[in-house]
Amino acid sequence: MTTTETEAPLDLAGIGIGPANLSLAALSFPIPGLRAAWYERRPEFHWHPGLLIEGTTLQVPFLADLVTLADPTNPWSFLNYLRHQQRLYPFYFAERFHSHRAEYDAYCRWVTRQLPGLHFSHQVDAIRWNADDAVFDLDFTRLGPHGEAEAVGRAHARHLAIGIGTAPHIPEALRPLAETTTIPVLHSADYLDHRDRLLAAEHITVVGSGQSGAEIFLDLLRRRPEGRERLHWLSRTPAFAPMEYSRLGLEHFTPDYSRYFHGLPESTRDDLVRRQWQLHKAVDHETLSAIHDELYRRSLHGGWPDAVLTPGVSVRTAGRLGTTQIELHLDHAEQGERSRLTTGALVLATGYRDRPLDPLLPALDQALRRDAAGRPRIHPDYRLDLDQSITGSVFVLNAERHTHGVGAPDLGLVAHRSAVVLNTLTGERCYSLPERAAFTSFGLRPAAGPSRTPEFAARGRGHSPIR
Structure with missing residues (x-):
């Protein structure tokens, strides 16, 4: 060398x-x-x-x-x-x-x-x-x-x-699952490399309500057979909310706002970043419309698609069930209730960290x-x-x-x-x-x-x- x-x-x-x-x-x-x-x-x-x-x-x-x-x-x-x-x-x-x-x-x-x-x-x-x-x-x-x-x-x-x-972020409670080799558990950053393996699973769950989670859910939905979609989409946010995309709202992405933000007290800045999630962690209107259109199309001949979309839910803990399934322990914030969900594959659209x-x-x-x-x-x-x-x-x-x-x-x-x-x-x-x-x-x-x-x-x- x-x-x-x-x-x-x-x-x-x-x-x-x-x-x-x-x-x-x-x-x-x-x-x-x-x-x-x-x-x-x-x-x-x-x-x-x-x-x-x-x-x-x-x-x-x-x-x-x-x-x-x-x-x-x-x-x-x-x-x-x-x-x-x-x-x-x-x-x-x-x-x-x-x-x-x-x-x-x-x-x-x-x-x-x-x-x-x-x-x-x-x-x-x-x-x-x-x-x-x-x-x-x-x-x-x-x-x-x-x-x-x-x-x-x-x-x-x-x-x-x-x-x-930045690097893909996997919540602490779900990190042990990501190390499994028999069940597809992956971050959204690796989605395309494992899409075929995901689609082979009997049931798929997507966790995360941002743009990546929405796009992956839509892509999976379009590729699953009608009436046998077997999909869940879970989110901690209280709604599958649209991105703030009004013209004045977009002015938060200008040099003017960056300078204003820099001049604020540290505690104020931290509070603002938490409250402004719809500026950068929500879903664009077109993607939300496309998801609804696809779900609606699958209901034209009676019945509902086998797809469950639930906001306001966090994954408390999770564990493997045998070699082919995962059990997620869920908390619903507004109802104050707990439940369990069994799935055969898991996509974590849980964002990135610096x-x-x-x-x-x-x-x-x-x-x-x-x-x-x-x-x-x-x-x-x-x-x-x-x-x-x-x-x-x-x-x-x-x-x-x-x-x-x-x-x-x-x-x-x-x-x-x-x-x-x-x-x-x-x-x-x-x-x-x-x-x-x-x-x-x-x-x-x-x-x-x-x-x-x-x-x-x-x-x-x-x-x-x-x-």
Whole structure:
């Protein structure tokens, strides 16, 4: 195994290549003199491959690509992708505002195949601050085609962008079931890989009322024989509720709301995130309509489909019954009653959790300032709040919901966040950002825009990578 070390320090090193860091890479490409590289342990880009169900679309318009909302002229836009695929006119005549998920995945993979500086099959193992050289040292392992270690190396960077994404979440009570091999129990993230095995089960239960749970339930319903559907759909939420998709409601996904949210007390922010579940955890109207249409169609000739949809239910405990069945112990919140459900397969559409930063940044633990709940404090410009002895910046992408609000993981804010990061990093106005993006004034006191907030460029000036 050989050891390699990069040459001069990078201005920016990105950890993880998902949509967030891919956007940052695409928008950094036109900046003269900026030296950047991006590291990803996976061998290639894939965006939620287990959920690319036929016909499913993004919940955001196609303009929410990697670059357009910050720079419509950037060569890595979705429209430019369509032009290169000779599909611009078909897309134009299709009159689609929301592109297919599989199309978005293909678009991102197209970007990764052409954008320089992306290093797949590179696993970053450790990050340390080198005070003598004022750089971060990154130790990485280059992986082979089967995930084996082929070589180790080290890179140096003045600034970092951490975009390691989220991981599927399985509730504690159900984790033992997920380890079984004889009964299909899986997270929704792995749905397509196991769909045939699920359909072979006599009875299937889907737990979770968000968009993924709804799409999986609909897909299973369409593939089960009429009158013998044998499906249950359970949810903790009090209703299978529609996503808040009014135009003014969508203004919660603007830079204006992110700035307003950041300025609120920590306890208020936490309470808001819990109460705003219909902004990001509910189901779009079209999917709910499609489910009802399919159920209604199956009732045209008398009788009801063998499908049970029950909201307001939580799974208290669960266990195996022999080798082919599972017993779920259920609590109904409003009735205050308990029941049991026997099923032959289980899909857990139970969401995702942020991957913790601590395992990646243990050497920075003493320098990282935290809030009352132990979470990293994050500046408005997405920098971790670090001790002043560390002059380099660590930007976090899609790990800031507790500080920036429900829009943190939303694709519609990806390009704006990247532009803020690059403006801060360089100390220059590389991208002109809107002073105002919403008609709603969220507070009595206007939140400062990016060009009026000295803090946004404070760490960039004096440490600009553009020499």
